[in-house]
Amino acid sequence: MQTVANKLLFWLTEVPQQFSRFSESEACVKATPDKWSKKEILGHLCDSAINNLSRFVRAQCEAEPVMIAKYQQNDWVRVQCYEKMGCEEVCSLWLTLNKQIARVIANIPDDKLRTACCVGSNSTVSLQWLIQDYLEHMEHHLKQIFE
Template identity: 25%
Template sequence: MKELIKEYALGYTMLRDAIEGLTEEELHYNPAPDKWSIHQILIHVTDSEISSTSRLKKVLAEDEPTLISFDQDAWANTLGYDLLDREQYLLLFKLLRSSMQTILDNLTSEQNERVGVYPDQERFTFKQLLEFRVEHVRGHLAQIERVKKAYQENQRTK
């Protein structure tokens, strides 16, 4: 669990490192009509963090709470992700992650096994939900690398 918490705490730094030195053109490059730009990915990661931080806290504080997801595509398509301030969102991500640190540093083994339930009755422990948060950032870091590569390939073919 210590390694999981450590990687969770590094999420902001990993995102920052992934975009280091990128131009606005690279950050807003859209590799395909149905794909997100790096800018949009960063906004999404933060929106997801807002929702998931609440879920993590509910699982720790309430008895088998109902957990609700959000429609990521609806949010990306209707909330004007391209217009949102990426720096504000990255700061919000950083604050959300750091706000959980004291809680995570003081978890008991019993708390790791507390459960939240989705409307379809699927059950997840706190530890599993925290693993999903780490995997979510990992997955989007890989997506950012794919967009960077697509941008570079696009520049070579111009």
Template identity: 25%
Template structure:
């Protein structure tokens, strides 16, 4: 799990590296009307992190807590992602990830196996939820690269 914790901790730097040197035009470019810009992706990643940090803590603190997801498209469409401050959101992402580090460094093997339950009765261990957080950032980093490529191809 050491590698997962390390990659989880480096999520902020990975996002920063992915957008380094991009212009505002590149950050706001949407490859299609129904696709997200890099700016929107970054806001989404942070909103997801807010929700997920609470889920991770619930699983560690409560006995088999109920876990709730959020409708990412509704959030993106109804919360004015284009109007939100990307820098504030990136800093918030960094703070959320940093705040989890002392917890992650002191987990027992039993805590890794603690479980949360979604409304459909799907059960996830803390370990599975943390791995998903790492994979979520990986997936959006790949999405950012696709948007960058689409921007270059359309210029």
């Protein structure tokens, strides 16, 4: 988990620096009407952080297997109204959520990393897998924002 923690700490510094280079208008551009803007992608990563922070905590506190609900990502981005927020506010939310995730991850006992988590209705994965997947998902979307 140290590798995940180190990468997350890297992004906690890098994302605010890189995202601050976009003007409000640049951050709001959509490649097509059905795609998210850079600001909405970062908002989606806030939604992912909200959902995964809960998962990481619940996996340490509830009986196994921990039932993990999926969420409707497009609805979350729409309902959270990220397009109406300023870039600095979205970035600040992302940063705060991920600082807490880094804190939680850093304090997970090794034996809890094996906790079985049932995602949706059909697959069971470990807490460790969920944490790794969270980072990979984040990095996938950060590439979309910063390329």
